[in-house]
Amino acid sequence: MTSRKRGTRSLTLPATPRNVIVVVTVLCLLLVLTVLVSLTMGAVHLPWSDVWAALASPGTNSQAAVIVREIRLPRILLAILVGAALSVAGTGLQALLRNPLADPYVLGISSGAAVGAIFALWIGGRIAAASPLAAFVGAVITMVWVYLLGRHGGRLASYTLILAGVITASFLSAVILFMLTLLSTRDMRGIAFWLMGDLSVTSITELRILAPAIMLAIVGLYVLAKDLNVLLLGAEEAAHLGVNVVRVELGVYLLASLLTGIAVSASGAIGYLGLLVPHLGRMLLGNDHRLLLPTAALGGAILLVLSDTLARTVVATAELPVGAVTAMAGAPVFIYLLRKTAG
Amino acid sequence: MTESLHHLRVEEVSFCYPHFELASISFEAHSGEVVAIIGPNGSGKSTLLEIVSGHLEPQGGKVTLDGADLHRLPPRPLARRVGLARQETILLFSFEVREFVRQGRHPHLGHSLFESPEDERWVDWAIDKTRLAEFAGRRVLEMSSGEFQRAVLARTLAQRPQLVLLDEPTANLDIGYQIEMFRLLRNLALSEGFIAVVVTHELNLASELADELILLERGRCLAKGTAEQVLQPDLLSRVFRTPILVDRNPSSGRPRLTWVAAPA
Numbered sequence: 001m002t003s004r005k006r007g008t009r010s011l012t013l014p015a016t017p018r019n020v021i022v023v024v025t026v027l028c029l030l031l032v033l034t035v036l037v038s039l040t041m042g043a044v045h046l047p048w049s050d051v052w053a054a055l056a057s058p059g060t061n062s063q064a065a066v067i068v069r070e071i072r073l074p075r076i077l078l079a080i081l082v083g084a085a086l087s088v089a090g091t092g093l094q095a096l097l098r099n100p101l102a103d104p105y106v107l108g109i110s111s112g113a114a115v116g117a118i119f120a121l122w123i124g125g126r127i128a129a130a131s132p133l134a135a136f137v138g139a140v141i142t143m144v145w146v147y148l149l150g151r152h153g154g155r156l157a158s159y160t161l162i163l164a165g166v167i168t169a170s171f172l173s174a175v176i177l178f179m180l181t182l183l184s185t186r187d188m189r190g191i192a193f194w195l196m197g198d199l200s201v202t203s204i205t206e207l208r209i210l211a212p213a214i215m216l217a218i219v220g221l222y223v224l225a226k227d228l229n230v231l232l233l234g235a236e237e238a239a240h241l242g243v244n245v246v247r248v249e250l251g252v253y254l255l256a257s258l259l260t261g262i263a264v265s266a267s268g269a270i271g272y273l274g275l276l277v278p279h280l281g282r283m284l285l286g287n288d289h290r291l292l293l294p295t296a297a298l299g300g301a302i303l304l305v306l307s308d309t310l311a312r313t314v315v316a317t318a319e320l321p322v323g324a325v326t327a328m329a330g331a332p333v334f335i336y337l338l339r340k341t342a343g
Numbered sequence: 344m345t346e347s348l349h350h351l352r353v354e355e356v357s358f359c360y361p362h363f364e365l366a367s368i369s370f371e372a373h374s375g376e377v378v379a380i381i382g383p384n385g386s387g388k389s390t391l392l393e394i395v396s397g398h399l400e401p402q403g404g405k406v407t408l409d410g411a412d413l414h415r416l417p418p419r420p421l422a423r424r425v426g427l428a429r430q431e432t433i434l435l436f437s438f439e440v441r442e443f444v445r446q447g448r449h450p451h452l453g454h455s456l457f458e459s460p461e462d463e464r465w466v467d468w469a470i471d472k473t474r475l476a477e478f479a480g481r482r483v484l485e486m487s488s489g490e491f492q493r494a495v496l497a498r499t500l501a502q503r504p505q506l507v508l509l510d511e512p513t514a515n516l517d518i519g520y521q522i523e524m525f526r527l528l529r530n531l532a533l534s535e536g537f538i539a540v541v542v543t544h545e546l547n548l549a550s551e552l553a554d555e556l557i558l559l560e561r562g563r564c565l566a567k568g569t570a571e572q573v574l575q576p577d578l579l580s581r582v583f584r585t586p587i588l589v590d591r592n593p594s595s596g597r598p599r600l601t602w603v604a605a606p607a
Binding site: 012014015016017098099100223225226227229230232233234236237239240241242243244282286287288290 | 418422434438
């Protein structure tokens, strides 16, 4: 299908069904490998045979099996879901805002979720226990608010949308700081973890709700993949090529915001993934969303599982917040990428 | 390969901006014809082109292509019939030329997520016709503005529209490419059977290669017809605010404009 005229070599991988399948398969294999390795690592290093036994026979009740099933597997699964969600959301928002430097938090969703969570924790008691739900409510309210604020001429023009998001995010950050001063120091530590990402607080029940929601939203964005490609050319050019710009922009905004809201509610604000993973994807495979979206999803999953493994193992007795790991690892990578592409 | 004949009718279209009014304008064109819309800056050429494209709803009048009202068509069917190429904003995303041209097939993809072999053939064809084959693997951002304009034309051609609308397609091209682009348009309009409507400042090119010229000034159509009919020295001198001579191009016999050198 590629043109082989006069010795021109395509630099990007064309998005054919075959190529998509190949890329997805390779990344899935990598993901499985990463998960298996990650299951052996942690405060207690488990030999490979124990991990395999725990996975293969669910009835086993050895200490290793409990660690694998109750502690490590849930958080690894959460890392996969959150990593995929944030990376895909970032990819979608970059297309919506037509800016390869946009990340899922630029529209204030994560700040809204944080306000929701902190508010619940502040009230305490039973409400505090439902803080993920409160966070999600905060995210949705922020999503609606930014939409109403950022709308211009019936459309989500990137300029007004970014402004609305940035203003909202900075206002909410001030609110968060204010609320933090009212909290006791005991609650502060929990908040800090939440603000920097925490994959440890999850259960299979929660995962049963998160997984279908996140996967549905990602599939929803994939359906829009070819429209997203055209949207990168500009809103007017996209309209001239038959894209229903208003509908596509709204769809992307909703799906990307929901993915971000769900991810942040489940695990706090984990940074850099939503910016770096799409960027890496673009560097390796180009801008075609039919390839980029699955790459971002799987690549984000792999990177977050790796980051979480590091967070659990780098310091022998404690656990780093995973957001700190993605930031510390992500920032230098990002700077390197910037220098490389600026040339 | 000749397709069935197409017929464009622009009937009494008008539009009103706060400080500008496009008065009722009409014209017709058929397959194989090139129409040039000319006039000074601010005369409403681009507005008229947008109305003809079906993307700007006129306040009065209508535009029909083969009987279909372009302003009643949904986005995708409209994009299958009408290709509009204008001055584009610079992209922040790095596309390959071939990828860029392939976007032109978007209106034809239907429910499928991927291009068919036929779509790829049309992409190859468009790249070949605009002589972009040597650039096919290069990044759009690396091209000169002239090369980029050819890529935009290729993308429009890949749409295989029945109506091709171009807003100053030769703005950044050297004279060789200018002539080539106009000739290409003319030949393709004939061979592929589409109608081309071009907004241009290149009055001599329009004279050589357009079947019909439409001269606008301040939103009004001052003259409409062949180059001989429209390119009258008195009219042009008044409209363009500078003395203009009209003689004949010795090789083609078509009217040729020269501006008067300033008095010594």
